[in-house]
Amino acid sequence: MISHIVILPVIWPLLLGALLLLLQRQSLQVLRIVSISSVSVLVFLAGWLLSIVNSGEILVYVLGNWAPPFGIVLVADRLAAWMLIITALVSWCALVYAVRGTDTAGPHFHVLFQLQLFGLNGAFLTGDLFNLFVFFEILLLASYGLLLHGGGRLRTMAGLHFVIINLVGSILFLFAVGTLYGLLGTLNMADLAVKVANTPVEDIALIRTAGLLLFAVFALKTALLPLYLWLPAAYAHTSAPVAALFAIMTKVGAYCILRVYTLIFGEQAGPIADLIDPWLLPLALATLIAGVLGVLASTHLRQQVAYLVVASVGTLLIAFGINTSAGIAAGLYYLPHSTFAAAAFFLLADSIVNRRGEMSDRFEPGLIMVHQRIIGTLFFIVAILVAGLPPLSGFVGKFLILQAALSHAALSWIMATVLITSLFTIIALARSGSLLFYRAQVPEAAHAATDDHTQPIITPHGISGLAIPVCLLALCVALMVWAGAITEFAQETANQLLQPDDYIQSVLGTGK
Amino acid sequence: MEALVAILIGTLTACGVYLALRGRTFPVVLGLTFLSYAVNLFLLVMGRLTVGKPPIIVEGVTEYADPLPQALVLTAIVISFAMTAFVIVLSLKAHLEMGNDHVDGKHKP
Numbered sequence: 001m002i003s004h005i006v007i008l009p010v011i012w013p014l015l016l017g018a019l020l021l022l023l024q025r026q027s028l029q030v031l032r033i034v035s036i037s038s039v040s041v042l043v044f045l046a047g048w049l050l051s052i053v054n055s056g057e058i059l060v061y062v063l064g065n066w067a068p069p070f071g072i073v074l075v076a077d078r079l080a081a082w083m084l085i086i087t088a089l090v091s092w093c094a095l096v097y098a099v100r101g102t103d104t105a106g107p108h109f110h111v112l113f114q115l116q117l118f119g120l121n122g123a124f125l126t127g128d129l130f131n132l133f134v135f136f137e138i139l140l141l142a143s144y145g146l147l148l149h150g151g152g153r154l155r156t157m158a159g160l161h162f163v164i165i166n167l168v169g170s171i172l173f174l175f176a177v178g179t180l181y182g183l184l185g186t187l188n189m190a191d192l193a194v195k196v197a198n199t200p201v202e203d204i205a206l207i208r209t210a211g212l213l214l215f216a217v218f219a220l221k222t223a224l225l226p227l228y229l230w231l232p233a234a235y236a237h238t239s240a241p242v243a244a245l246f247a248i249m250t251k252v253g254a255y256c257i258l259r260v261y262t263l264i265f266g267e268q269a270g271p272i273a274d275l276i277d278p279w280l281l282p283l284a285l286a287t288l289i290a291g292v293l294g295v296l297a298s299t300h301l302r303q304q305v306a307y308l309v310v311a312s313v314g315t316l317l318i319a320f321g322i323n324t325s326a327g328i329a330a331g332l333y334y335l336p337h338s339t340f341a342a343a344a345f346f347l348l349a350d351s352i353v354n355r356r357g358e359m360s361d362r363f364e365p366g367l368i369m370v371h372q373r374i375i376g377t378l379f380f381i382v383a384i385l386v387a388g389l390p391p392l393s394g395f396v397g398k399f400l401i402l403q404a405a406l407s408h409a410a411l412s413w414i415m416a417t418v419l420i421t422s423l424f425t426i427i428a429l430a431r432s433g434s435l436l437f438y439r440a441q442v443p444e445a446a447h448a449a450t451d452d453h454t455q456p457i458i459t460p461h462g463i464s465g466l467a468i469p470v471c472l473l474a475l476c477v478a479l480m481v482w483a484g485a486i487t488e489f490a491q492e493t494a495n496q497l498l499q500p501d502d503y504i505q506s507v508l509g510t511g512k
Numbered sequence: 513m514e515a516l517v518a519i520l521i522g523t524l525t526a527c528g529v530y531l532a533l534r535g536r537t538f539p540v541v542l543g544l545t546f547l548s549y550a551v552n553l554f555l556l557v558m559g560r561l562t563v564g565k566p567p568i569i570v571e572g573v574t575e576y577a578d579p580l581p582q583a584l585v586l587t588a589i590v591i592s593f594a595m596t597a598f599v600i601v602l603s604l605k606a607h608l609e610m611g612n613d614h615v616d617g618k619h620k621p
Contacts, residue, residue, distance in 0.1 A: 130584055137591045144598065153609050157617045160537070160606050163599055164615070167544050168532065170595070174551040174588055181581070182558035 005052065006061035006076045009045050009084055009121040013038065017114035024107070032099045035110040039092045042117065046084040053081045054489070056496065058506040060127070068127075068507050069191035075127035075507060078493040079332075083124040083255050086336045087248050089475060090343050091117055097347055097468040098241035105150035105239070112149070116142035116245065123252055127507055129180065129187045132256070133173050136221075140166050143249060146242045147234060158233040165230045169220040176213035183207060190507035193263050193500055197270045204271050211265050211275045215257070222253030224317060225287040228310050232294060235306035240350030243302070244343035244472075250313050251335055258320055258328065262497045263504075274323070281321030281410060285417045288314025292421040295428045301352060301361035304432060305345045308386055311421065312338035318418065319401045322408050328494035330400035333487055337393040337479055341385045344472035348378055351465050352436065363432055365439035371463055376437040378469060383429040385476055388422050393479040398422065400487065517557050524550035537603035537613045544599065548592035555585045 016038040020031055053059060053076055061074040095113060103109040119139025126132050148159045181187055183203050184195040199207055216227070223231040231250070235243050257280070265275035291311030298304035316338060319331030353361045355369035369375065381392070388394035398418060405414040479486060496502065524546050531543025559578030567579035603613070610617035 130587075134587060134591070137595070141594070141598065144602075148602070153617075156602070156606050156609050160602055160615060163602055164532075164540060164544065167595055167599060168547070170591075171544075171547045171551050174555060177584075178551070178555045178558045178581075181555075181584070182560075 004061070005045070005049055006059045006074050006125065007063075009042060009049065009088075010074065010118065010125055012042060012045065013114040013117040013121065017111050017118060020111045020114060021108075024111075028104065031110050032103070035113065036092075036095055036099065038114060039088065039095050039117070042121075043085070043088040043092055046081065046088040049076055050081040050085050052076075053078050056492070056502075058496075058503055060506050069186050069188035072131050073127040073188065073190075073507055074125045075190075075503065076125060077503060078489070078496050079255070079259065080124045082332065082336075082489075082493060083251070084121060086251070086339055087117070087120050087124070090248050090339055090472075091120075091245055093343060093347075093468050093472050094241040094245040096471075097244065097350075097465070098239075100465060102150070102239045102241050108145070109149055112142050112145040113245075116146060118142075120248065120252065124255060127189050129177055129189060129192065131187075133170070133177060136173065136252075137170060139249075139252070140170070143246065146245070147238045149242060150239050152237070154233075154237045158237040162230050162234040165220065165227075169217050172213055172220075173217045176210045176217065179206060179210035179213070183210075188507065189260070189263055190504040193266075193268070193504055194508070196264055196272055197268055199271060201271075208272055208275060211272065212279075214260060215276050215279065218253045218256045218260070219283070220253070221250070222257065222317065223250050223287075223310055223313050224253075224283050225290050225314075228287060228290065228313070231310055232303055232306040235309060235346075236300065236302040240346050240353075243306075243346040247309065247339045247342040247346070250309060251316075251339060254313065254316055254320065254331075254335070257317070258331075258497065262328075263500045266500060267498070268500060277321075277323060280317060280323075281414075284314050284317035284321045285413060286314075287311075288318065288417055288421050290314075292424045292428075296424055298428075298432075299363055301349045301363070301432060301436070302346070304428065305342065305349055308345065308425070309338075309342050311425065312342060312386075314421075315398070315401065315418065318414060319404065322401075322404050322414075324404060324407065325491065325494040325498050326404035327401070327408075328497060329487065329490040330397065330404045332490035332493055333400055333479075333483075334397035337385075337397045337476060340472045340475045340479070341382065341394065344469040344476070345382050345386060347469045347472070348375070348382055348466075351375060351469070352379075354465070363435045365435055365441060368440045368442055371466070372437060372440065374463065374466060376433070378466060378473070379433055379437065381473055382469070383426075383433060385473070387425045387429060389426070391480065393476045393483070396480055396483050513561055514557075517553065517561065521550050521553050521557075524553070535614055535616075537606060537615055540615060541596065541599055541603055545592075545596055548588075548596070552585050552588055552592070555588055556581055 020034060023031055059076040063072045116139055119135050119142055122135035123132060123139060126135055144163050147162060148155060183206055184192060186192055186195055220227040235246055261276050265272055267273050288311055291307050291314050294307030295304055298307055316331050316334055319327050319334055349361055356366050359366035385392045385394045388398040402418060405411050528543045528546030528550055531539045534540055559581035562577040565575050565577040566573055567577045607613045
């Protein structure tokens with residue numbers, strides 16, 4: 001049983017998704033209970049897996065007992081388990097928020113949600129490049145369904161762009177995979193790492209091409225400049241729980257960049273070592289700047305949050321781009337923080353939209369909303385978190401990244417960009433906060449006396465909708481309280497990534 | 513034969529890229545289809561072009577065709593087929609909701 005723990009987080013949501021499909025005729029209540037308990041089990045499984053791999057052990061699951069590198073393997077190391085637990089926690093929060101009404105907007109919400117988790121968990125665990133492509137397609141197809149869930153004109157248009165750009169991305173992925181297979185004759189990542197290091201001279205140019213094509217694909221999924229343009233519209237126009245879940249989607253690309261370019265094209269790769277080093281850091285800096293410019297220029301709150309996601313991707317990839325163990329560790333600390341904070345912000349924005357009626361989330365002073373004080377306080381906390389002010393986890397994350405940058409040649413660029421963009425983020429969020437809350441008007445007394453219509457009545461869910469953003473904020477507080485233990489874990493994860501020999505040995509040694 | 517297949521893949525890719533950059537959804541969908549044809553062919557020939565060789569072990573045979581690309585391309589075909597079906601339905605939905613078939617939904621003739 002214990003040896004099957006690696007495949008459980010992949011197979012569990014698939015089975016539950018199929019079960020939910022069979023239960024479609026049952027009442028919505030049954031579907032909700034099954035769906036939420038399934039994700040709760042996933043949280044437990046991910047936690048269990050994390051506790052096992054925390055010892056530094058790398059678990060390898062050989063599917064169908066085909067010895068690697070011939071069969072497909074699933075590999076659970078610290079990084080994979082870390083991504084799994086983050087995904088499980090975010091999706092749990094998103095799902096609990098979704099059962100408050102989003103799932104009634106169309107059929108099969110819960111099925112799609114489980115399949116999305118199937119794709120995400122598979123992408124994090126697989127040790128095979130083509131299998132990674134397949135899991136990408138699974139998570140994308142589920143995400144198309146979720147993105148369009150509920151319908152609407154703007155959502156359809158944003159969805160069309162999202163689907164087309166991702167299809168082009170998939171095709172590029174296949175070209176890259178095909179080239180690598182044609183030259184090296186393997187798709188197992190550990191085996192690729194060995195073979196890339198011994199590339200014959202005449203193949204180097206082609207392998208570099210394939211490696212950089214892969215980078216373009218992952219950059220597209222991560223929303224790195226100049227391939228981020230699909231993100232703001234798609235995230236701003238979808239429903240709040242889906243946007244919250246999608247906070248993890250850009251991190252899938254970041255995970256793949258980290259995995260592929262430390263394992264296959266890392267320091268050990270001989271003539272192709274550090275393939276994306278010249279690209280990653282400048283692009284990440286540019287993404288951060290573009291994201292923050294978008295944050296400043298946004299006219300709607302949800303659009304602003306979507307650009308904050310772009311900016312957080314930039315910050316995260318700056319950390320990975322520093323390409324030292326300290327930099328990667330800082331990124332691994334920043335990753336859950338940015339995921340939880342973005343998810344909390346999307347859900348909070350939804351609560352604000354619900355309470356402002358026709359004003360929706362436009363940055364114009366409206367009427368005072370119900371629960372103004374509580375929402376305002378939450379907005380303030382989330383803003384501090386996102387901008388990276390002390391004392392919350394955003395500050396710790398950015399501090400770690402800047403600390404890791406101290407030894408880097410491009411220190412001045414990193415310092416200047418991160419600090420100046422943080423300042424602009426604070427300014428933009430202060431502006432939106434004061435427009436939404438301070439300049440809100442009291443409903444005119446005359447109107448209020450005659451009829452109740454001036455009271456914003458669009459709060460079908462009451463205050464309970466704020467519990468989930470608070471829950472996500474609590475996770476960020478936990479990140480801050482246990483920052484010592486978590487940074488230690490992140491440091492060990494980074495060390496494990498930068499010494500891919502263990503990974504290669506564990507995978508290729510299993511067959512013998 | 514290699515040169516012929518290479519030219520074929522190149523032509524398909526070029527047509528696909530051109531069409532995918534068009535402003536209306538129908539050419540874009542066609543372009544994506546061309547691109548997926550190109551990549552499927554590309555994957556297939558990555559096992560090298562061989563004629564009349566068995567893909568699985570047979571006694572007395574020393575040269576084999578590579579069976580893996582055939583399995584890969586089968587998966588890729590199924591996935592691209594499903595994606596094409598999805599994007600066609602989505603384009604129809606967009607056409608109905610926007611009243612035109614421009615990818616940005618705001619094209620005026």
